[in-house]
Amino acid sequence: MDKIPTAKEMSQQLDFLNRLLCHKKLIQRHTKNGIDNAIYQLDRFKNKTEWEYTIEPSTPIKFVPAHDKKLGQIVPQVYLDVAVAPPKRNDLPPFKKLDTKIEIFDIAGHLQSRWHIDLANRKNGSYQDGPFFHLQSGGHKPQGNRKEELKISRPRWAMPPMELILTCEMILANFYPAQWEIIRTEKRWLKLIHIAQLMCYSTYFQRIQNCLFDAALTPKSQSQSVLTALWASEWE
Secondary structure, eight states: OOOOOOHHHHHHHHHHHHHHHHHTTOBOGGGGHHHHHHHHHHHTTTTOSOEEEEEOTTSOEEBOOEEETTTEEEEEEEEEEEEEOOOSSTTSOSEEEEEEEEEEEETTSOEEEEEEEEEOOEETTEEOSSBSEEEEEOOOOTTSOGGGSOSOOOOOEEOOOOOHHHHHHHHHHHHOHHHHHHHTTOHHHHHHHHHHHHHHHHHHHHHHHHHHBOTTSOBOOOSSOHHHHHBGGGGO
């Protein structure tokens, strides 16, 4: 079962994340308010393991410009909507809601790419086709310019869930590799990542392991592929 930190614990982790990103000059200082607001939202839930927070698309976390060999400089940003609660069964993930968006702009402010890591939509009691947790490109920002959309949003790639901490790690590793080389070995950073990974990855990778192996970690004859096991309809 995924270990859900209390709202107070998650608030403390986001506070550290915020201070670290500011101290390392990795995010634009005026945009740290988005994380501050998420911390404020979490504080209302105190020691509960059912909590939620939102970083609005109107106030995303904007990273500092990063070098790009084709565009010169680019600016990644992230916003998300997440809610967790103890699941009804140990083999179910803790997420009630997860919608993480990563956008990349050129230095002139033109959108170059947009990615979503989220849960499959559910309508009329059934999930949309695709993996339960998935990565897909395109989509549009609420109240944004629909002309900026990519017209094709498939395929939906099977992807483990990622909330703010793990999303920031992915952005640092990809766009700020020199800084990440230093940060990734720091004990306090590893504690931060460990807490996020336990919450996000435990059930997901246990599901893959159950598909591949028997209890004794002996490869078994598969009754279904890993992708089938990760398909949204299989998480009922």
